[in-house]
Amino acid sequence: MAMPTALEIARQATLKPIAEIAEDVGIPPWLTEPHGEHVAKIDLRAIDELADRPKAKYVVVTAITPTPLGEGKTTTTIGLGMAFRHIGRKATIAIRQASMGPTFGIKGGAAGGGYSQAVPFELLNLHLTGDMHAVTAANNQIAAMVDNSLYMGNEFGLDLNQITWRRVLDVNDRALRNIVIGLGGSGDGVPRQAAFDITAASEVMAVLALSRSLRDMRERLGRIVVGYTKSGEPVTAEQLKAGGAAAVIMREALKPNLLQTLENTPVFVHAGPFGNIAHGNSSVVADLIGIHTGEFLVTEAGFGADMGAERFFNIKCRVSGLKPDAAVVVATVRALKSHSGKYRVVAGRPLPEEMLKENPDDVLTGAANLRKQLENVRAHGVEPVVAINAMPSDFPSEHAAIQELAASMGIRSAVCTHFVDGGRGAAELAEAVAEVAAQPNSFHHIYPSEATLREKIETLATKIYGADGVDYTPLASKQLDGYEKNGFGNLPVCIAKTQYSLSADANLKGAPTGFRLPVREVRASVGAGFVYPICGNMNTMPGLASKPAAISIDLDENGEIVGLY
Structure with missing residues (x-):
């Protein structure tokens, strides 16, 4: 049976x-x-x-x-x-x-x-209880205020090529990975290239998970960096006065279920x-x-x-x-x-x-x-x-x-x-x-907060992944220097790489050795409180398979859900 x-x-x-x-x-x-x-x-x-x-x-x-x-x-x-x-x-x-x-x-x-x-x-x-929808709404409220700031004269000098804040939805939809917004008439916003992530990839979600209190969450939301000026200065949600509205949306979501x-x-x-x-x-x-x-x-x-x-x-x-x-x-x-x-x-x-x-x-x-x-x-x-x-x-x-x-x-x-x-x-x-x-242990963090971002990355690469070292692209090196200059160097690092290997190459199984960790770019989730180096191509908006589970999910004649697994 x-x-x-x-x-x-x-x-x-x-x-x-x-x-x-x-x-x-x-x-x-x-x-x-x-x-x-x-x-x-x-x-x-x-x-x-x-x-x-x-x-x-x-x-x-x-x-x-x-x-x-x-x-x-x-x-x-x-x-x-x-x-x-x-x-x-x-x-x-x-x-x-x-x-x-x-x-x-x-x-x-x-x-x-x-x-x-x-x-x-x-x-x-x-x-x-709708927490995912709250994250989606808070994230997209910040995004709306970013584009409104651009439309209203770009008071903070955001460089259109360095806007890092993306919209999110809690769906798998590959068609939204790269889009153009602001098309239409002059009243429809500033045209620019943009993108969607899945809601779980939103920095607001990371903020939700790492906040210790309502006040802490409010402050973290304000620290979110939405983009940079041409001179490399960060522009925050607080500057846009977007942190408060996001916190209001997230107020009930912070309560655990x-x-x-x-x-x-x-x-x-x-x-x-x-x-x-x-x-x-x-x-x-x-x-x-x-x-x-x-x-x-x-x-x-x-x-x-x-x-x-x-x-x-x-x-x-x-x-x-x-x-x-x-x-x-x-x-x-x-x-x-x-x-x-x-x-x-x-x-x-x-x-x-x-x-x-x-x-x-x-x-x-x-x-x-x-x-x-x-x-x-x-x-x-x-x-x-x-x-x-x-x-x-x-x-x-x-x-x-x-x-x-x-x-x-x-x-x-x-x-x-x-x-x-x-x-x-x-x-x-x-x-x-x-x-x-029941036995005492010697738990410790593997790197101190005061270590440089490069030292933190190299510690994880060599001690945790088994790499011989780290290779940085010129872009990654420039970004790391900028983050240190902007005061983000004390943050922990969260290395974005494939989950299917200890290395950054999904094809390397077991416990590979003799490889180097390639860091192609580095991003900062300042509100959440970490810097994330990107090793390889990270897909933050999944697509649907040829036969997704959604095909089988339905309501039966009694109104009961079927096909969910």
Whole structure:
């Protein structure tokens, strides 16, 4: 008998009223703002009102370098959070919000999967409480004020060729990647080349995720740089008097959303910054509340440990002041086989037959990537645990190969079946994480704030990616010099590169060496608070596939959603 779909499983769940979930974690009614029966926003006063309670152990879930197969980080994050109850412990989960672009595209939703998912499934995957729309509106309000300033005489001397602020929509629409605006009559604005990004890539989204309070968010929105003058001077949203309106639009969106899992474990679902050009983590405010709601707070960082976890350690934790107690690195047999370099895997197509045969040697070859990502976690003074996300096509010998590699590094591991078994399928992982989190660690940022931008980039390139060094184009060098001159040199860096390799070349699998990191240009998200060097071509507005998920999503004769996954 086939396993039910995620949507079918979600509809079979017995959910508690959200007020009861909030009460279970000690959030009083006056801080809970219900959005229907099973979703609530939590007032930011909870940060101060819960501050005297004990702090939970802080656990980040990351992974090996992702492949088109997916490693199941969100599913593992939720499964682990639920598993703590099976070993007599209490946990809260924090994950990012779903973007509707991928939901209607090929990736699907962001609720987890199988019997390890956050619910209500439909609400979580379909704009939830409207936070995504608030980000879209705030971003585009700033954009409108940029173009209005140009139309009204360009008081601040913006160079039309150096306007960096783009519009956004929460859809996959390749036709909007490069556009011309202001066409028509003289009253229709100043004609110029422009572009759209997907909402998750907006700097406003990164601001939402990194703000510690309403005042902090207001100040960050004002610091956003929308472009530069011909002499290289930055022009900010505050100068355009656009920060206030954006903050008003974002006021309610800053409150984190509280939901639950299939097993009624509380889960904060808040903010969804892009994992390539932003830090790819859920919100700081959710963690500042969640850290006082149980014995463990389990959160997820996007992509592999060289990207999401590195940014969690060096950007998010630097802002929040929270210190992680343990990390989970998720790996699958099939993804490690892919990292052997022997197989060509294409999303949406059947796996090569040879890849499905028992072959622990292929797993060990690809496990060079796992080894490097474990080293990347340890480089920050945090001890990892390996979660082997089991698939039906795996063989015990292949799981054993991963466990032997972890053991050779003195690292705990556990085979997990949470996708089919729910929380009890990750109980062994929860035991291992609890033991590791109980031990003191030496967590530290891998570079100091006072280091130069080049020093920060080169530290990540050599110590985290394994590069021999960094090559800068003349444009990138000029931009770095300008950012240092404008006072942005103290910001952390968020290197934008492919998620499919430790290098900037998606074709280099495993743990490549002997390469240099090419930085072609550098941009600054001053409001969010980081500088992002761009290595390769980063696509910030996805397109739809030939058969996107949207084709199958519909309403049935009873008005129920079908085709969502």
